[in-house]
Amino acid sequence: MIDPSLLTEAYAVVLASVRASSDGHVPHLIRVVDVAASPPSSPKPITSEHDGDTIWVEAPPDETYQRLLDAAATIGGIGHVDRNLGLLEVIVRFEGGPSCSVLMTLQGRAHGTDVFCEMESIEAEPAPSILPVLDALLEQLRFAG
Structure with missing residues (x-):
């Protein structure tokens, strides 16, 4: 299951990139982020x-x-x-x-x-x-x- 906060953060990054671009499109990535470098956090157990x-x-x-x-x-x-x-x-x-x-x-x-x-x-x-x-x-x- 994907943490919804990660999707919200990713959407905010894309939206900021579109707003900052001159043509209204998502610019090419300048740097590649290694997603595998940070292990996924597991949700706490629930009763x-x-x-x-x-x-x-x-x-x-x-x-x-x-x-x-x-x-x-x-x-x-x-x-x-x-x-x-x-x-x-x-x-x-x-x-x-x-x-x-x-x-x-x-x-x-x-x-x-x-x-x-x-x-x-x-x-x-x-x-x-x-x-x-x-x-x-x-x-x-x-x-x-």
Whole structure:
């Protein structure tokens, strides 16, 4: 995962170069920066747990959303993303069972973020328990970032 602050900084450098150029184009690079010289910083581990239908993450909503998106992509297919509303849908398939839609709604709290989770079968079969999905998400959240 790329640190968003690096993209913001890179954009600012390009924008400043365009503004400083006489023709409004990005000038040729004068010096080459060795990106590999500085090792990437790894994000701090986060605490997360669930109570059966809600995941609590010890991180602000924006960080939680990105980590949750990364984690969800490892357990199923991303069905819907809406950062502004704090909504994320992932489609999971149970071995020998139905495909299910897992809808996650994020709500920022004073010391972290609550992620409310609902799962519905998108086939004729009833939805199994959501617990294996939440356990898999927690496992991925602990290593995401």
